[in-house]
Amino acid sequence: MNRITKLGLAAALIALPSLGLAQETTEEVAAAVSPEVVWIFNTLLFLIGGFLVFWMAAGFAMLEAGLVRSKNVTMQLTKNIALFSTAAIMYYLIGYNLMYPLGDWAIEGVFSALFPMVAVLEDVGIALADADDPEYASTSSDYFFQLMFVAATASIVSGALAERIRLWPFLAFVVVLTAIIYPLQASWSWGGGFLSEAGFSDFAGSSIVHSVGGWAALTGALILGPRLGKYKDGRTIPMPGSNLALATLGTFILWMGWFGFNGASQLAMGSAGDVADIGRIFSNTNAAAAGGAIAALLVTQLLYKKPDLTMVLNGALAGLVAITAEPLTPTLGAATLIGAVGGVIVVFAVPMLDKLKIDDVVGAIPVHLFAGIWGTLAVPLTNGDASFGAQIYGIFVIGAFAAVATAVVWIILKMIVGIRVSEEAEIAGLDTAELGMEAYPDFTKG
Amino acid sequence: MNRITKLGLAAALIALPSLGLAQETTEEVAAAVSPEVVWIFNTLLFLIGGFLVFWMAAGFAMLEAGLVRSKNVTMQLTKNIALFSTAAIMYYLIGYNLMYPLGDWAIEGVFSALFPMVAVLEDVGIALADADDPEYASTSSDYFFQLMFVAATASIVSGALAERIRLWPFLAFVVVLTAIIYPLQASWSWGGGFLSEAGFSDFAGSSIVHSVGGWAALTGALILGPRLGKYKDGRTIPMPGSNLALATLGTFILWMGWFGFNGASQLAMGSAGDVADIGRIFSNTNAAAAGGAIAALLVTQLLYKKPDLTMVLNGALAGLVAITAEPLTPTLGAATLIGAVGGVIVVFAVPMLDKLKIDDVVGAIPVHLFAGIWGTLAVPLTNGDASFGAQIYGIFVIGAFAAVATAVVWIILKMIVGIRVSEEAEIAGLDTAELGMEAYPDFTKG
């Protein structure tokens, strides 16, 4: 998703044939893809990819609503639709132009990019020659696609902190995350910044999207503390999710949306090579999810003698996160294995976090942070252009920035307004205490 | 979605370059989008848009199933799948050709269009030159896309009248709505009729689809009367929805489908300008939904000290309805605000309807009728080609026709067969009384 690097390449590729056009035969002309058709295909890719990644917002909402207890479902749904809407507004107001500044990537560039900071699309009915980039794709389609990535980052956080965080402080955090924290670090890799120059490679965002969300979830979970009664006398008390059908639906939705997430991160569809690469990405993305699910199924059977559905769901998601850093270069077999390692990580990391008394309601930290780090590290295994050094450097820089920045925001919010509901509200459930509205009012609770 | 106007434009645009083709250089030829590629892109747009709008049928079903009480869920699901299927059959038998007549739009035209009235698609494997319109798109794709709009109109009605209307009279209403009422008035704007000639502008149907559905819901609610016990001693008795997770899922589904609803209403994708416009529409549609959701969140917090999830969901939907009349010309900021006003309208209109003892179970009238009127009125704010006069004229003509026509049908149905279930059935719930099948039989009702 390094738009600027891609632009250079695309321009070169398109320029190549047109330079010698006068000398070309009629047959060669007919065989080429005309610049306007390339532009249409690239734009269409962003639009299809964008609505698929939008769909992931519903996936997160269903996954989380299914994995919290029934007394907190309305709140979790409210947080999910509100965080998506907040992300949309903040990315428009600040995030997009901060991520893709017109100016230089020196500090001055960042600052100058803040004024004006509101995202502006191309005029209605733009002619190709007047487009912001006539050799690539429409700004509006790129904006639409990139917006969905910010929202995904924020969605990751809401699940981990469920059942005890207050709504408005959470949304205040989302404001800073989607306006500043995500776009700023994303620009280092995808906006032509120093991480891309250092050779860091993160195709669709195992680190840039998923680990950043995971770091925000981890610092939030640490600062917020575990749910009441979750850890007692050295034991972890199970608090099972209220609706596994919804959680499974959410996983399938996320899996489907991931084809857009990874596939459209190819960023171009106007040549045989690009569209065939998207086909590779779709196939590898699916293989990694399958690998993660089956690995979690087998490992939970071996460890606990019983398969664990929530682990299988998170295993599939961890497979998806793991392949996201490099969904293009692996073979199908390698993609399956990269995903499978992600699934294994989840099975071992969930009880480990519980031992550390880090209460992550839905398993977001193992899935998005740990599997995200694994996926980012695995890139050089299949992509000869990547190096372990650059990957570790990127993981460290992004991680350090995300951990510190999100911790600072959480601490400030905690000090100024408080981020946790009262004990009474937590015991009663956030739905009645904070919202006065139950998700399933007709049914007797057991 | 004014197909006929669009055809003229498209034809002109395509004809322009080809007229002087003999004189063009090889380079110019290579840069153009060939007529067949344009045709493929336009057709593909309808197909993608069509399956997205189809998906809205599932969205309405889940939204309504989540917002009715558990004793009426099976009936609501039955109504939704039956109304979609009924719409598909009636639009094939009568609606499509009534909406897009081959003849003139004089009264004679309408009558002659009735014979033959069955929709016929192009032959299998049609050659471009033999297509019904070689300069535009395939008839089948247009049919598929337009059909989904009729179904959406009918879906709006079922939610408002839930929990007390009988199945078969409701479906009889749907027959008339989808065969005659919707197509006839849609032809005035989108079939080359007098409203389009008067300058009325309704891009994807804030009035033509949503308000018409809203009027049918309003006349139905008035003639049917409120649910038993809803209004007592001057107070409104809350009857909370049984499954807010489903309602939220339905909202996300509708939001996703709306990208097809508005985006594919651009009606063309075979040029840079068209596809960039679709990108604008996607971005604006998303912005308006976000604006509506956040506005409802803030206003319910301010008014009631507690955010109200069902208002947030309806706020997002009202934002979507509001932007539907003109999703192309607004800036992102204007789109957000247009949606936000829609969200505010909903928060104030829901209790207002209750004061008037108009019982709208899911909030369909505020969302689709009121926000639809607002969106239609707002068109001239961002589109210089539209005028307030023409907008008000269109709102009035469509509204008067829809209100009178639907009221007449409801009254006739009420007189001939009765439209309301018995008191006993309503108290017991329509699921056991009318269908003998509970939606959640395993769970104890509270």
Place this chain on the structure above:
Amino acid sequence: MNRITKLGLAAALIALPSLGLAQETTEEVAAAVSPEVVWIFNTLLFLIGGFLVFWMAAGFAMLEAGLVRSKNVTMQLTKNIALFSTAAIMYYLIGYNLMYPLGDWAIEGVFSALFPMVAVLEDVGIALADADDPEYASTSSDYFFQLMFVAATASIVSGALAERIRLWPFLAFVVVLTAIIYPLQASWSWGGGFLSEAGFSDFAGSSIVHSVGGWAALTGALILGPRLGKYKDGRTIPMPGSNLALATLGTFILWMGWFGFNGASQLAMGSAGDVADIGRIFSNTNAAAAGGAIAALLVTQLLYKKPDLTMVLNGALAGLVAITAEPLTPTLGAATLIGAVGGVIVVFAVPMLDKLKIDDVVGAIPVHLFAGIWGTLAVPLTNGDASFGAQIYGIFVIGAFAAVATAVVWIILKMIVGIRVSEEAEIAGLDTAELGMEAYPDFTKG
């Protein structure tokens, strides 16, 4: 979906204009669709079709989770996500190359195709000239699309055998089904095998996909036996599904996915004729589903005086299965009727199976096997190139093979490891007994 036949056609169609290219005028060149654009469109079709058919996996999961009792929901969800993942891995390891061998379709060909048997995609960034088939589409996109069909076949089985089959033996069956049984018989029709040469015509797989899944379900149900207490003293004891909202959602998901299932089985989108045909297929697929739903609604009303929602859902699905053998050639009216017959079949077949004490929990056998046979038989009614003789021959060959092969696998599994849970586990529910995890733990069971 006969890839090899299609390739020949596509090659001929593309070769035709290019042979005489030197003599063509500039105007003719401009009008043509360049080979690379054709390749991009075809590949894109598989990618869009593929993610839509992927979505059907979620549809099956929701349909089945909604139609089993609440004590077996977690198990049903686990089976569905595990079977999809298993199918993905086995099709990669063996199935794909078995279905589309590079060698001859003699027995030697089958055997040689087993070595090497792992699916390999084209290189990253492939140039059109280096593609496996420069005149058609990318291998990766075809792989992605075909994989989803295998998974659909396996999904059909899980529903019929719900509530009593053990997880691991079921997954072992899925391994054989997706690695060998499905791909082998699919190659006879779609891999250039003897059934396609015999004139058997099954466009998107009424027999090849749906009936094969249905046969596996039927032999499994017979060998596994009915649920405890299902048939008592000559009566059938109703065991209603626990969540009809989920079942309806699953049906809508399947309906949506079917546009990809049938539409992308056109296998080409790079010409006006192909994309217009996809439009016909979308429209006909929708019409058949509507016909099936309305037919089941009317027939259950007439027979039982009450519409039956589960029959309506299965009626829509039966309509979809029935049109799958030939979604292109029927008129809209014929498609509606073909679907309606499917819906009627379901209403009569469900009680018939119960009389035979064949316990099919979700109605998979009527929907996929019986309506699949009907759809395959109906092809010659609208497609002049098909013959009843060839259709009956194909139904018989595929059915005999699928019935025998699946029965053998079931019997071997039954003898070696056992396929049925204990009586205690079945009565307690598979969720607590086998998985130790309830799907809806917060709610009191009635």
